[in-house]
Amino acid sequence: MRAISDPNELKILTSLKQKRGYNPQNKNKIVKLQISGYKGLYAELRGENLRFFLRYSKANGKKTDRVYKGLSLSQITSSALPYDRELIAKGLDPIEEQKKARQQAAKLAEDNKKQKITFEDVYLQWKGYTQKKTLSKYDVSTEESYKALRDMNRYFHVFEKHILPSLAKTPIYSITSYHLTEIFAPLYSEHYATANKCATPLGDIFSWYERETKGEFKTPITSSFAINLRDSRKEGIGKTKNFNAPDYRALPVIFGHLNSDRYENNTSALVTQFCILTACRGQAIRKLQWENVHINEDDATGYFIIPKEDNKIKDAPKELRTVYFGSMVGALLTNLKDKQIAIAPMVKYVFPNRYRKDWAEHPKPLSENAINTFMRKTFHVNELKEGYLWKDADNEKDGLIHAHATSRACFQTWALEQKDPKTGLPRYSKELTEACLLHAKADQYKGAYDRSRVSEEELCRIKGDWEDFVFSFVFAGSEIEANPLNGIALEDLQDHEADIQRLEKQGQSIEVQEEADIQRLENEIQDIQQEGVGTNRSEKIRELRERQKAIRKMYHVIKSYRIYTHGLMQLAKAQDDFKKYGGEGLLRKLKEQKEK
Incomplete structure (x- = not known):
């Protein structure tokens, strides 16, 4: 029994004990006493426990008891009882109102708890989960784990730079699609590619947290979010700039400069040349390994296969990862391999990063930044010193040419403009050039109905013709x-x-x-x-x-x-x-x- 100091309660307790016939052993006996002066208010003694309750009728006429747990008589008569009588007079049930009050208090406490969970808190949890999940697939000491960690950190860096500062201190439960639209709309309109890179992890974060809370949290990325961004995305696509490429007719001269003695021992220059000769993406050439290169002994033509992890489209089939080349590239690769074996026979990369002192013992591929740096800060600087400015053919203001577009855009433009000397018809089909660029058929209907395939002979022929064109100025000058x-x-x-x-x-x-x-x-x-x-x-x-x-x-x-x-x-x-x-x-x- 709680300690009782109120004289009125002691008096009531004494009366109840006398009424029952006090016997502490008889805990099951219940004695009730109506408290005078307070209609419907009763005291009850159950064993050693004293409690008070109000007996009243509900709106449907059914009688029930409102128990006052943990309250003294003075607290009941001064506040609780008057409040309950006021509710009853209004036709309300005090017990139901008490339940509602408890629910509201619990909801308020939960809301207060949620308000303390910021987007940054959830992001850091998701980031740790993602890192652990990614690295669990690799042995931490291998090169694959290093690549995975590097790519993952780039993935985080873009998001942390453009999105996290705007959402970091915002309670995650209060984020709405409208709030996200205000952040993404200007980003999509000005930097479309960056916005796409940021939208992917944002969706992953919300989906992950929805699973973690078993559906209590609902992702704010809804259909309205996509609709609200429609205009901004269109504006951003309109502003998207392609990589800068020269007029393909100037490419033989540009290649001649890249192929000069000045860059004889420059690996970045060599990778850039091979990107142009194969019309291939830089990543595939930078990470090319000898085990994936196949050269025919008869005519030095051949092909190499891009591993899935080094291809732009990770799940692409083998035919969209096979790059064919002509006899010139085959001869260059053979010569390159002979030189490399003489220096470092165990190097697996065709173009190892020779800027590292230990490249022969611990070979690694060149970074993409190495190629971009070479083009901008070495090749263009040297050409500008000589008084030559190689710029985008369609850009009147600026646009120094980029290795990626110089290889691939020039190849496709050249191929589509070549005419058969006898008939005057296009010499190469669109499908053939797309196959050389490792592009899949664009839509599901075309892919379903168009089952045509280009032959290996056609691929080698066009690549051989392209190599002749690229080397044409070098050979003409020599002649x-x-x-x-x-x-x-x-x-x-x-x-x-x-x-x-x-x-x-x-x-x-x-x-x-x-x-x-x-x-x-x-x-x-x-x-x-x-x-x-x-x-x-x-x-x-x-x-x-x-x-x-x-x-x-x-x-x-x-x-x-x-x-x-x-x-x-x-x-x-x-x-x-x-x-x-x-x-x-x-x-x-x-x-x-x-x-x-």
Whole structure:
């Protein structure tokens, strides 16, 4: 029994004990006593426990008791009882109202607890869970775990930079789709790709916490969130810029500079060259391993397979991870392997990061930043020093060319613009160029109905033609340097070039003209052979064969001269762009970045 000090309660207790006949052993006996002066208020003694209750009728006429637990008589008569009588007078049930009050108090306490759980608290829990889950798949000492941790930290860094500061101290239960729209709308309109990168972890965080709370928390990412961002996403897509690429006609000159002796031992330059020659993504070339390279012994053509973890689309099938190449790339790879075996025979990477002192013992691939840094702070700086500005073909203001677009955009534009010299029709199909770029068929209907496949021979042929085009300025320059033309020969060559240009305007390509000239001589040879035995017959045939060789050589020289002349025109344009677009100021800016 609670301690009783109120004289009125002691008096009531004494009366109850006398009424019952006090016997502490008889705990089951209950004695009740109505308290005078307070209608409906009773005292009850059950064993040693004294309690008070109010007997009243509900709205339906049923009698019930309102028990006052833990309250003294003075507390009941001064506050609880008057309040309950007021409720009864209004037709309300004090017991039900007490339950509601307890529920409201519990809800308020829960709300107060939820208000203390900030988005940052949940984010840190989710981050720890994600790190643990990711690293559990790998042995912590392996290179795979290092890559996974690095990629994961990049994933966190973008989110922590752009989204977390706006939500960190916000209670997670109070976040709404409208609140998220205010954060994401400006980000989508200005930086569409970054917004997409941030939207993925945000959805993961909310979904994870919804599972953790067993549905008590509801994700605020709803359909209205997507609808509210519709205009911002359209605006952002409109502002999205592609990587900068040059006019593909200038690529042979640019490649010639990349292939110069200046960058002979520069791994970043070598990776950039191979990206261009294979029209491949940088990651696949940077992480290329010898075990995935296959070269045919007969003609040096071949292919390499990109592992799933190094491919842009992780679940892509094998045919969308197989890169074919022509004989030039095959020869370069063979030569590269021979040199590498002589220095470090156990290196598994085709292009190891040789900037590291221990690259032979602990080889690692180049980082993407190494390629970007080389292009911007080495190649462009050197070219600007020489007075050349290589910029985006479609960007009038700025846009230094990027390795990714220089390789892939130039390849596709070149392939789609090539015409068959005899028919004038496109030389390569769209499907063939898409296959070279490892692109899947775009939509499910096309993928369902279009079952066509391009052959390995077609892929090797187009890649071989592309390699010839990329190396064309280098080879043309070598031809002209090895066989310099005197004034008379150059004048004759220019006369032939003028005739060829006149015929080209009539729709005849230089290849068709060459074949026609060779065939005309071949017809004369056949006529002589059909005449039978005659004087000087062998001499005439020998003379015609020599003329055929001379014609082929002349056309070869004309083609080389054309390529070289066109290259000089591209160099002149790059010099004009240097003056037109402030090359000196851009050079100072890049030098400052390099010093920093």
